[in-house]
Amino acid sequence: MSESFDVRRWRPGPLLPKRDERDFALTFVVAVLCLLACLTALTAIAADRGARGWSRQLTGSATIVVRPKGAESPDAAAARAAETLAGLKGVTEARALAKADAEELLEPWIGREALLEDLPVPRLVTVELHPETPASAQSLDAALQAAGLDASVDDHSRWIGDIERSAALIRWAAIGVFILIAAAAAATIAFATRAGLAARRDVIEVLHLSGAKAPFIARLFQARFARMSAVAGLFGAAGAAMIGAGLRLAGGGAGLAPVLPLVWSDLAWLLPCPVIAALTAALAARGVAIRLTGELAG
Amino acid sequence: MRYGRAPETLKDIAFALPAGSFHFLTGPSGAGKSSLLKLIYLAHRASRGRVELFGRDVSTIRAADQPMIRRRIGVVFQEFRMLEHLSVFDNVALPLRIAGRKPDSYRNDIAELLAWVGLEKRMHALPATLSGGEKQRLGIARAVVNRPDLLLADEPTGNVDHEMALRILRLFVELNRMGTTVLIASHDDDLVAHARKSVLRLERGRLLAPPSASIGNRGGEL
Numbered sequence A: 001m002s003e004s005f006d007v008r009r010w011r012p013g014p015l016l017p018k019r020d021e022r023d024f025a026l027t028f029v030v031a032v033l034c035l036l037a038c039l040t041a042l043t044a045i046a047a048d049r050g051a052r053g054w055s056r057q058l059t060g061s062a063t064i065v066v067r068p069k070g071a072e073s074p075d076a077a078a079a080r081a082a083e084t085l086a087g088l089k090g091v092t093e094a095r096a097l098a099k100a101d102a103e104e105l106l107e108p109w110i111g112r113e114a115l116l117e118d119l120p121v122p123r124l125v126t127v128e129l130h131p132e133t134p135a136s137a138q139s140l141d142a143a144l145q146a147a148g149l150d151a152s153v154d155d156h157s158r159w160i161g162d163i164e165r166s167a168a169l170i171r172w173a174a175i176g177v178f179i180l181i182a183a184a185a186a187a188t189i190a191f192a193t194r195a196g197l198a199a200r201r202d203v204i205e206v207l208h209l210s211g212a213k214a215p216f217i218a219r220l221f222q223a224r225f226a227r228m229s230a231v232a233g234l235f236g237a238a239g240a241a242m243i244g245a246g247l248r249l250a251g252g253g254a255g256l257a258p259v260l261p262l263v264w265s266d267l268a269w270l271l272p273c274p275v276i277a278a279l280t281a282a283l284a285a286r287g288v289a290i291r292l293t294g295e296l297a298g
Numbered sequence B: 001m002r003y004g005r006a007p008e009t010l011k012d013i014a015f016a017l018p019a020g021s022f023h024f025l026t027g028p029s030g031a032g033k034s035s036l037l038k039l040i041y042l043a044h045r046a047s048r049g050r051v052e053l054f055g056r057d058v059s060t061i062r063a064a065d066q067p068m069i070r071r072r073i074g075v076v077f078q079e080f081r082m083l084e085h086l087s088v089f090d091n092v093a094l095p096l097r098i099a100g101r102k103p104d105s106y107r108n109d110i111a112e113l114l115a116w117v118g119l120e121k122r123m124h125a126l127p128a129t130l131s132g133g134e135k136q137r138l139g140i141a142r143a144v145v146n147r148p149d150l151l152l153a154d155e156p157t158g159n160v161d162h163e164m165a166l167r168i169l170r171l172f173v174e175l176n177r178m179g180t181t182v183l184i185a186s187h188d189d190d191l192v193a194h195a196r197k198s199v200l201r202l203e204r205g206r207l208l209a210p211p212s213a214s215i216g217n218r219g220g221e222l
Ligand SMILES: Nc1ncnc2c1ncn2[C@@H]1O[C@H](COP(=O)(O)OP(=O)(O)OP(=O)(O)O)[C@@H](O)[C@H]1O
Pocket: B003, B006, B009, B027, B028, B029, B030, B031, B032, B033, B034, B035, B036, B078
């Protein structure tokens, strides 16, 4: 059975027995955790992009409410306001909305009955701002005052603030969930390391009595679980990539825009997943293995 | 020393083994021979008293300092303690691997050593497929492969015939001649008589006959 043993070709065998029935279950659990972590990351990225898109649209425009004053008709006042603003620096277009348009916009707010014919309905002027050098709300305000118009400027900053707050919340929630998932993965690996050390106590004791230091023994578990978690991370990331690609395709050309706008390059963020999984596993395994081997030393 | 809350297994034991000496440890089964060896190879701590190795008090040694001491001690365990998933060759290589040596620096030495203990045909075999005597010889090969300063052997000839026992004894004597201190726990009275070395006798945890050669510790081995 060993007649063909060639001393020159001998390579040191693995100090830990190779496979274990637990390995598959563990790989599966870590892969699922990696999948969840990846989906969390993708959601955060998409939500961030969505929020940025919305606030860009809002930043690029302003709405002016013009109240007729004196003898000037509301329409005339609005037209004059639009004219005044169109000439300003940082404004690309200013357009007075017709009465019907204004009523349509106002109806949800004040109701149809209130829109009486003789009520001085304020007129709206929408202003498109220059994308690079937008005019500020103050400069619009100053120009309107100089023209003797009673008007108020809404540069949407309140909405932008809301959107940015929501985006920040989503971002922090995603980071929190991500950390929780990583911690769960680390705890799983720590548990598996503990079980592995217990199951291989005979091997560990022999290594220990032969003068192996705790880090030497820890490295065995570290390497094993890092490798296993890297594979699990690869599967998890691949799963998340497939889901991401599915969303991208299902949502048409622009992805699920504007709800969760994903672009193909976002999937690149999944690439570090196996590395992060391996590092997390290695750290968890190392911590447990060194502590338990230390206890063995008594 | 004691195991858990049991009464003391070993007590009032005081002896010193000068560096380079050769001793047998005898006594009836259960006398505490294996326990005494465990104290020396740091598998157990003395509940009281002092164990000194290589001129150093190891009864209070830090865990981090134990491995370097252990690497200077070769142990033949009564219950073999092999890595069952690895070959005979791998098992013998273990202490050298742990010491950080490169395979090329020792592969021929191991082959030679295995031939010496008569396992040259079993280098690829798993320990479970060896006979009791073969396992014993494997254990001896692993214990001596890194030329330890101190060799502790617990019943190293319990499973081999007289001829093989003498062969193993010659290996120990050879090692001893090269400077290794040897302590062999043995039931084999023939072997002990044949070797004509100093004998420590343990009975019910007490040392009966300290080796005359080492009474009066001169700061020696143990
Ligand atoms: N791990 C242990 N836990 C508790 N008691 C133990 C343990 N190992 C040994 N003992 C006890 O310590 C005493 C000495 O045992 P030890 O193994 O040292 O004897 P021994 O001289 O080596 O015997 P043998 O010749 O049969 O190998 C015995 O009473 C035994 O029951």
